[in-house]
Amino acid sequence: MRRWGPAAVLFAGGLAVWEAAVRIFNIKGFILPAPTAIAAAFEAEASDLFEAGWSTFTTALAGLAAGSAAAVLVSLAAARWRFIRDGAVPFAVAANSTPIIVLAPIANSWFGILSPAGSIFVVAVLVFFPVMINMVRGLLSADASQMELLDSYAARRGTVLRKLQLPTSGPYLFSAMKVAAALSLIGAIVKEFFGGPQARLGQYITTKAGLLQFEEAWAAIALASAFGMALYLLVVWIERRAIPWHISVRRA
Amino acid sequence: MSAGGRRVLAFLGILTVFVLLWEGYKWMGVTAGGVWPGTSIELPVRTNERSMPHVWDILFALFRPARRGGDLLLWVLLRAALFTWRSALLGFAFGSLVGFGLGVMFVRSPLAERGLMPYVVASQTVPILAIAPILVVWAGRLSVPRWVVVAVISAYLAFFPVAINTLRGLRSPQAEASELMTSYAASPRQVLWKLQAPAALPYLFPALKIAATAAVIGAIVGELPASMPDGLGRAILNFASAFSAAPAKLFASILVASLLGIVFVGAVAGAERAVVPQSMRLDAAETPAAVQEATA
Amino acid sequence: MTAVRLSGVDMVFNPGTGQEVKALAGIDLAVGQGEFVSLIGPSGCGKSTMLRLIGDLISPTVGAVAVNGKTPSAARIDRDYGMVFQSATLLEWRKIRANVELPLEIMETDKGERRERAEAMLELVGLADFADHYPWQLSGGMQQRVSIARALAFEPSILLMDEPFGALDEMTRERMQAELLRIWSETRTTVVFVTHSIPEAVFLSNRVVIMSPRPGRITRAVDIDLPQPRNRETREDQRFFELLTSVRDGLRAVEDM
Numbered sequence: 001m002r003r004w005g006p007a008a009v010l011f012a013g014g015l016a017v018w019e020a021a022v023r024i025f026n027i028k029g030f031i032l033p034a035p036t037a038i039a040a041a042f043e044a045e046a047s048d049l050f051e052a053g054w055s056t057f058t059t060a061l062a063g064l065a066a067g068s069a070a071a072v073l074v075s076l077a078a079a080r081w082r083f084i085r086d087g088a089v090p091f092a093v094a095a096n097s098t099p100i101i102v103l104a105p106i107a108n109s110w111f112g113i114l115s116p117a118g119s120i121f122v123v124a125v126l127v128f129f130p131v132m133i134n135m136v137r138g139l140l141s142a143d144a145s146q147m148e149l150l151d152s153y154a155a156r157r158g159t160v161l162r163k164l165q166l167p168t169s170g171p172y173l174f175s176a177m178k179v180a181a182a183l184s185l186i187g188a189i190v191k192e193f194f195g196g197p198q199a200r201l202g203q204y205i206t207t208k209a210g211l212l213q214f215e216e217a218w219a220a221i222a223l224a225s226a227f228g229m230a231l232y233l234l235v236v237w238i239e240r241r242a243i244p245w246h247i248s249v250r251r252a
Numbered sequence: 253m254s255a256g257g258r259r260v261l262a263f264l265g266i267l268t269v270f271v272l273l274w275e276g277y278k279w280m281g282v283t284a285g286g287v288w289p290g291t292s293i294e295l296p297v298r299t300n301e302r303s304m305p306h307v308w309d310i311l312f313a314l315f316r317p318a319r320r321g322g323d324l325l326l327w328v329l330l331r332a333a334l335f336t337w338r339s340a341l342l343g344f345a346f347g348s349l350v351g352f353g354l355g356v357m358f359v360r361s362p363l364a365e366r367g368l369m370p371y372v373v374a375s376q377t378v379p380i381l382a383i384a385p386i387l388v389v390w391a392g393r394l395s396v397p398r399w400v401v402v403a404v405i406s407a408y409l410a411f412f413p414v415a416i417n418t419l420r421g422l423r424s425p426q427a428e429a430s431e432l433m434t435s436y437a438a439s440p441r442q443v444l445w446k447l448q449a450p451a452a453l454p455y456l457f458p459a460l461k462i463a464a465t466a467a468v469i470g471a472i473v474g475e476l477p478a479s480m481p482d483g484l485g486r487a488i489l490n491f492a493s494a495f496s497a498a499p500a501k502l503f504a505s506i507l508v509a510s511l512l513g514i515v516f517v518g519a520v521a522g523a524e525r526a527v528v529p530q531s532m533r534l535d536a537a538e539t540p541a542a543v544q545e546a547t548a
Numbered sequence: 549m550t551a552v553r554l555s556g557v558d559m560v561f562n563p564g565t566g567q568e569v570k571a572l573a574g575i576d577l578a579v580g581q582g583e584f585v586s587l588i589g590p591s592g593c594g595k596s597t598m599l600r601l602i603g604d605l606i607s608p609t610v611g612a613v614a615v616n617g618k619t620p621s622a623a624r625i626d627r628d629y630g631m632v633f634q635s636a637t638l639l640e641w642r643k644i645r646a647n648v649e650l651p652l653e654i655m656e657t658d659k660g661e662r663r664e665r666a667e668a669m670l671e672l673v674g675l676a677d678f679a680d681h682y683p684w685q686l687s688g689g690m691q692q693r694v695s696i697a698r699a700l701a702f703e704p705s706i707l708l709m710d711e712p713f714g715a716l717d718e719m720t721r722e723r724m725q726a727e728l729l730r731i732w733s734e735t736r737t738t739v740v741f742v743t744h745s746i747p748e749a750v751f752l753s754n755r756v757v758i759m760s761p762r763p764g765r766i767t768r769a770v771d772i773d774l775p776q777p778r779n780r781e782t783r784e785d786q787r788f789f790e791l792l793t794s795v796r797d798g799l800r801a802v803e804d805m
Contacts, residue, residue, distance in 0.1 A: 010370070010374075030390070030393055031390070031393075031394070083262055083265070084262075085262075086258055086259045086261075086262035086263075087259075087261075087262030087263050087264075087265050087266035088262075088266055090259055090262075090263050091263055091266045091267070094514055095510075096465070097461065097464070097465045097513045097514050097516070097517035097518075098465075098509070098510035098511075098513040098514060099465070099468050099469045099472050099509055099510070099512075099513050101469060101472070101473065102472060102488055102506050102509045102510070103506065105488060105489070105491075105492030105495070105502060105506075106502065106503070106506065108492070109302075109303060109492070109495050109499070109502075110297045110298070110303055111296075111297070117296070185379075186379050186381050186382055189379070189381075189382045190381050190382065190384075190473055193384075193385065193473065193476050193477070194476070194488075194489065194492065195492070201382075202382075205382065205383075205385055205386065206385045206477060209385040209386045209388075209389045209390075209477065210385070210389065210477075212389065212393070214386060214390070217385070217386050218386070221379065221382060221383055221386070224379060224382055225377065225378075225379065228379065
């Protein structure tokens with residue numbers, strides 16, 4: 001309660017001020033709808049919203065899982081073979097500075113505009129590079145002295161990987177995964193701006209905004225935030241169990 | 253061979269592998285009739301000219317007229333990229349200035365940090381890219397020029413990493429260096445410009461690189477609902493709708509969009525090389541997770 | 549005239565909280581102009597705290613500190629003293645010359661004079677040839693000499709040195725000590741020097757002040773009557789050994805308390 005108290009109070013206070021401002025200054029709905037109006041829209045549209053939200057959420061989750069898994073595999077190879085590392089890391093850094101989301105129209109044409117595979121593909125690519133860059137770094141972050149210690153035991157490469165490199169990479173992986181969690185949901189939504197089936201959050205938001213139905217659009221955003229938070233908490237939950245020894249977890 | 257040379261070679265190696273995979277997959281699909289060889293399982297991505305043009309076709313498309321009798325596609329796309337980059341640059345510059353200003357304010361006044369930092373962090377929980385369509389339509393109703401909205405979206409994405417890393421950088425000098433300045437009775441302004449700001453530069457640049465990418469993404473995504481006919485975002489949408497007729501054009505425009513990001517970040521990296529001595533440069537990955545989270 | 553005077557100084561960190569630490573109690577010390585005084589004692593005896601009190605980096609809980617007859621903060625604003633820390637604390641983005649010029653820039657000395665002064669100081673510490681190098685290109689001992697040059701650049705009347713040679717190897721350390729004595733005799737600066745090395749304190753000082761921990765107190769002062777100039781032979785002098793013994797006995801007495 002002490003941890004979440006101030007944030008909750010701030011949130012509730014913010015909503016109250018927002019509501020009051022809209023009422024007192026008689027702000028038009030198309031400029032800023034009141035929280036109660038958004039809540040009403042949410043209730044009225046609940047079934048449509050949840051259908052759209054759930055589809056977007058599951059594609060984001062699938063993309064996150066696929067992209068991270070691929071990133072971890074490539075990282076293991078990059079940590080093992082220097083040539084791969086020398087090529088893959090600068091490549092990833094370059095790829096990370098491109099607006100990867102523009103792959104969306106290609107994904108639409110490859111996998112069909114109605115197929116969730118396109119969204120999963122874009123999210124996976126989006127997530128891949130940051131996770132890979134961090135994971136490679138993590139795998140190589142073990143102290144020279146720790147490496148020498150294992151060398152002095154004549155440990156095999158696989159043993160060094162399992163006993164030293166994988167554990168040290170844990171915190172790096174999870175900090176990247178937290179970034180990726182938020183990235184994946186927003187990525188899935190923005191991908192849908194480039195076209196896709198109607199029953200998706202991205203399409204829902206553009207359509208409603210285009211029709212000037214801002215209450216509905218904001219309701220969709222609120223739902224997206226909730227789903228994004230859920231993804232983030234999922235990663236944190238896994239992190240707590242995977243690396244309970246790490247300081248970032250201990251302090252929490 | 254030097255480390256730099258080896259890296260360039262390895263980079264080109266990876267690029268070659270990509271091209272070979274692309275062309276190899278395509279060749280496999282074409283010869284086996286769109287299934288995995290020896291099976292009847294369909295390939296996940298079709299390999300016809302429409303779905304996967306040859307790599308060279310994509311490159312050639314750049315040097316053919318975009319439409320009959322018109323300019324080369326390359327020029328059309330570069331013009332669009334320049335237009336998009338202007339919004340991105342505006343957002344980048346504005347966002348970075350705000351971010352740097354916040355960092356300086358926070359290091360000067362713990363009170364300001366305690367009071368404002370929660371809002372700075374909270375600002376990033378608003379998925380600005382997802383809200384882009386609302387903002388754009390909204391601005392249209394308020395008759396705010398659309399490029400302003402696009403720049404604001406870019407700035408909103410850019411300011412946070414800069415603010416966080418500036419603060420970290422300004423705080424990075426060791427305690428003895430600050431005591432040294434105290435022993436000289438240096439004014440707060442002298443401490444800022446002679447000690448803290450130079451020490452912050454290595455932290456600032458990785459954040460600026462993130463901000464540059466974020467600004468480009470913000471500009472492109474902001475253009476989608478803005479129906480601004482001149483930008484790269486719109487060009488991509490147009491070529492996407494004309495995809496079945498000329499698939500290579502879409503791929504070419506995506507290539508140019510990627511190059512825009514790389515060139516922008518490359519320019520920031522160039523400035524970094526000019527300003528920050530080699531021994532002080534930080535790896536991009538040393539950027540704190542909080543900052544990376546911000547760009548999500 | 550006394551350069552530094554501490555009278556009845558108590559220093560308590562985090563007073564009134566659970567983590568209250570009494571660092572110094574009842575400190576009385578006077579350092580005369582041109583004197584070289586070393587503070588020696590086991591870790592936690594408050595010797596660095598004392599230096600920081602003189603340097604106005606912290607203020608005493610009880611008692612008074614005077615530097616050149618002024619409050620420490622007035623002395624700081626008048627730039628009466630220069631500080632040298634255990635680490636050289638060079639700004640890594642500045643070349644050696646620019647590092648030495650730093651205090652002069654802050655004091656808004658004009659450019660020509662700044663340049664001249666920096667050059668003279670680098671000459672004094674024997675690093676004139678390294679003016680255009682970056683700090684990382686110099687060894688630890690050389691970096692520490694730069695930081696001494698920097699402290700002397702604005703000709704402060706007092707040097708406050710906090711274990712400046714603590715991180716150096718024994719050979720470099722002895723060379724630096726000889727160097728420091730030469731600079732001291734040329735500039736006639738007052739020096740307050742914190743160390744935990746007995747030979748270093750004896751070799752350098754006019755007076756060695758021995759301190760005891762928890763809370764930090766001055767238990768004894770040993771006058772060092774070795775003749776000047778001191779050099780390699782000094783270290784083999786019978787009197788040098790006697791003084792080492794006497795300081796060591798003083799420190800042992802502290803341990804036995």
